[in-house]
Amino acid sequence: MKSYAVIGLGRFGGAVARGLMAPDPETGHIVNEVIVVDIDENHIQDISDEVTYAVTADLRDSEVVRELNLNECDAAIVAIGSDISTSVLITLNLKEAGCPCVIAKATNESHRRILEKIGADRVIIPEHDFGIRLAQSLSGYNAYDLVALSDKYSIAQAPIPSSWLGKSLTELGLRAKYQINVLAIQPRGSDQIIVPPDPQKPLPLEGGSMTVLASQTVLRSLKNL
Helix, strand or coil, X not given: CEEEEEECCCHHHHXXXXXXXXXXXXXXXXXXXXXXXXXXXXXXXXXXXXXXXXXXXXXXXXXXXXXXXXXXXCEEEECCCCCHHHHHHHHHHHHHCCCCCEEEECCCHHHHHHHHHCCCCEEECHHHHHHHCHHHHHCCCXXXXXXXXXXXXXXXXXXXXXXXXXXXXXXXXXXXXXXXEEEEEEECCCCCCECCCXXXXXXXXXXXXXXXXXXXXXXXHHHHC
């Protein structure tokens, strides 16, 4: 069983945590342990029943990082983007505490460079990384890994299946039926990247690209959904 820490429970961090807790579609068993950490008690209460362990804490304090034993996790995802100084300090604290793999979210290239220089193992800029793969994903029905969270789970981008067009994420019930968490949508021919998408709004009829968190098994079967 793999263990993950997700720090920051905005829409992105919450989706990552819930996606990692989704049952394996092949066995129906939960295969990951997920600890979530946020400074906001309300965020923790909203997700505490859905993850292995949820704690309200300020990881800008290096001692708190050590007390929570986050270095024992297989990977930590720093899902804080808007507060650059906080994301940088937490990433640094995680690496200094011995966390083997830190995946950090950045808001721009300057933020990315800082995170890389202090030791982040992988840095993503959702809007940039999703957009750069749009042409590739629309040229054929393949999923392109953005972040391999483990040998079973990835954040990936793929075209929106034709059978989903015009339907809302709520109507499709993707998380309940397929353990798919949709993190972003980019309509075909548009520069706009919707992060996160409105679950009540119909997916674009013209098609486009979506970025999802799902198991490798589900990603391989997307074209058949």
